[in-house]
Amino acid sequence: MGGDPPPEPKGSDIQEKINFETRMQEGICKLLVASTQRDQVLHAAKNLITCNTRILHYRAELQRRTEEQTLPKVTGRLSDTEIKQHSACSGKLAISDIRIPLMWKDSDHFNNRSKSPRFAVFCLMKIHTQIFDTEMVIVDKTVTDICFENLMIFDDVKPEFELTLEVYSSCMEEGTSIINTPKRLARKLSTSLSRSTGKRLTSTLEKGDLDSFLRANPVAAGTKYYLLAEATLKLDDAEDNFRTHCLTILGNEESSFWLPLYGNLCCRLVIQPACMTMDMMTGYLNLEQTVGGLSNWTRLYCVLRSGYLTAYYSPEEIEARVDPTLKIAIDKETRIRAVCKGSRIRTHSFSLINPSSGETKSRVFAADCKDDLQRWMEAFWQHLGDLSQWKHCCKELMKIEIMSPRKPPLFLTKQATSVYDDMNVQSPQKDESLVDIIRTRIQETDGEFLLTKQDLTEPPQWAALFDGSHNMVVQRNVLTPNGSSKLALTSPGKAKKRPAPPPPVGKQPFLLGAPHPEQCQKENTWRVAALSDVRSELPTSLDDTIVLAPPGQ
Structure with missing residues (x-):
């Protein structure tokens, strides 16, 4: 078990x-x-x-x-x-x-x-x-x-x-x-x-x-x-x-x-x-360099691929497409051999030279341990064997051109149920379907978008006068000592005010200063008593008062 x-x-x-x-x-x-x-x-x-x-x-x-499966019982198999x-x-x-x-x-x-x-x-x-x-x-x-x-x-x-x-x-x-x-x-x-x-x-x-x-x-x-x-x-x-x-x-x-x-x-x-298309071996190697007559070891990240051993300071350089620090050709002319223990300071070392590329001095690399050295040596021998058997196919990577498929018929390009998925109700720069918008709205409202209606508070009727959608006419009410009033437009370019329609049958016409039963119920109006007091206190000279009234009233 x-x-x-x-x-x-x-x-x-x-x-x-x-x-x-x-x-x-x-x-x-x-x-x-x-x-x-x-x-x-x-x-x-x-x-x-x-x-x-x-x-x-x-x-x-x-x-x-x-x-x-039955062959090993008779002749045995290769190791x-x-x-x-x-x-x-x-x-x-x-x-x-x-x-x-x-x-x-x-x-x-x-x-x-x-x-x-x-x-x-x-x-x-x-x-x-x-x-x-x-x-x-x-x-x-x-x-x-x-x-x-x-x-x-x-x-x-x-x-x-x-x-x-x-x-x-x-x-x-x-x-x-x-x-x-x-x-x-x-x-x-x-x-x-x-x-x-x-x-x-x-x-x-x-x-x-x-x-x-x-x-x-x-x-x-x-x-x-x-x-x-x-x-x-x-x-x-x-x-x-x-x-x-x-x-x-x-x-x-x-x-x-x-x-x-x-x-x-x-x-x-x-x-x-x-x-030619895959990394056959990757890992860190130490490269021996001589600076001022002194031996120095530089740790590099090495990759064996496409007939080359390329070295970088870190694997991140490969993702950033940085040029390699070192690039050595690996072909049938390359000479690779292990270095004797007593001839170098570091153990697990090997030398590499390629005379065909014009190199006259071998480069010495050192692995971190014996197992790493063994893996690198096997990878080199395997890579050389692959290059020799694939022959001219390893000289340069051949490209496989993937041809674009033919344009399918119109009735096969889209499903009948996906019409709304292609509608763009937002900005044309953002490809967002109607289904995505509804899904996002449901998530924002925690499902209330589909269950309940949103509470809309209606503004009062007088608020429409100040929302910017109505034209305003500024008039001047001139009060004279004899109690008569005269309206004058402060803006000469505006249209003339229409005369008021006659009162209904059975009702007295409206007189300025006379009490009205509905006058106290209206908002933003002057009381008749206050108006009479103000008129009595006015001097004989004309006094100008600004009154706001929407056109057509």
């Missing part, structure tokens, strides 16, 4: 892949029967070939692993040290921009284009158990080059790899129907075979038991691809540029799937060994 779980068998991952491809195979077989369009049948038949090829290679790999010395690092391989030229006759290429037969073509690429296929392209006599824009990347590739490229073709004759539903296929079989056999197959198909029939002949109900040509690419064929390779033609002119291939293909085959 509490111990580590038992290790999974080596073939468990391969068996899962076999099970997955088997389910895919069954689904494709059913799709072949249900397909009613020519393109559907062609794509399904192509996927079926890819699926069958993967199952075949997975089973071979499973058999090989099973034999390896881990021997295996490590003979194995190189893996790499990443990318193949793209495949072009296959065609060699049509002038009479075929320029004449009778309307009657030209069409062919469905695709490529299948294999490295061990990694199998990829390209898109399917339609070719006729107007096409001079078969072009595939796919980019296939193979991982964990060894220097001794062999990339097999196969070209498949299928004739698409307009007069031949490739669509065969179960009922139509049953009628054909019942009429072409004997009466007893035809009835038996007809009953089998009508009952829906199609799996056994389709596994035996999965493309009988549709179309069939044929192997037209193949090519084998190896390490020497890799180059950081387009290159032409030989293509072995397997078909003949009498075949229905025949295409006039030129015998070559052009593609871009790029390889990135792990030693």
Whole structure:
């Protein structure tokens, strides 16, 4: 109890892949029967070939692993040290921009284009158990080059790899129907075979038991691809540029799937060994330097990568993209050896010199302990072995160009429920959707934003006079000794004041100084009594009083 779980068998991952491809195979077989369009049948038949090829290679790999588990009981196995010395690092391989030229006759290429037969073509690429296929392209006599824009990347590739490229073709004759539903296929079989056999197959198909029939002949109900040509690419064929390779033609002119291939293909085959893209060894080393005739040791952070030993004062300089303090080339001309204990002050030291780079004096490094020295020495030997086995691929890092995918159709770019997610109700500089705004508002109000309404305090009606949205008219009320009043506008540019409407029927007109029952209820008005007192106290001279009144009253 509490111990580590038992290790999974080596073939468990391969068996899962076999099970997955088997389910895919069954689904494709059913799709072949249900397909009613020519393109559907062609794509399904192509996927079926890819699926069958993967199952075949997975089973071979499973058999090989099973034999390896039983092999040590008879012959024994190599030690881990021997295996490590003979194995190189893996790499990443990318193949793209495949072009296959065609060699049509002038009479075929320029004449009778309307009657030209069409062919469905695709490529299948294999490295061990990694199998990829390209898109399917339609070719006729107007096409001079078969072009595939796919980019296939193979991982964990060894220097001794062999990339097999196969070209498949299928004739698409307009007069031949490739669509065969179960009922139509049953009628054909019942009429072409004997009466007893035809009835038996007809009953089998009508009952829906199609799996056994389709596994035996999965493309009988549709179309069939044929192997037209193949090519084998190896390490020497890799180059950081387009290159032409030989293509072995397997078909003949009498075949229905025949295409006039030129015998070559052009593609871009790029390889990135792990030693060129990953740090093979990192750690601190002490570099011996002589200053003024005295020996001084400088502690540096060293990285072994891409055929160079680079040194920095700290790992932070790498993140800041600072130029290294020291950079030494590591190649087949590099000489690395351990330094004797008695010849140096520090132990666990080794010397390094590269005559090809023009160095005439070796540099001495010292590790912190014996184990670190052992790890560095093994990393150097491994790195030199990787460089020698990957050959020209380690001279300069090849770039894998990831092509941008084609623009999808408009109905596939956005979901129907995401319209409001794309609405920007805030500043156009900030991409914030309406959903994000509502979510933020809910968090700020602790959920009250959805449950209750916000309390809005309405201002009094007279506050609208001072909110800046109404025009104000300043008038001057002139009081005369005889009790009459006269209004005058202080702003001559303003419009004239409209006369007041007549009073309602049954009510007396308003007189200045007369008491009014509603006068005491209004705010910001003068009492009549106070007004009369003020008028009695005024001298005979005119007195000006400023009154604010909104226009239209």
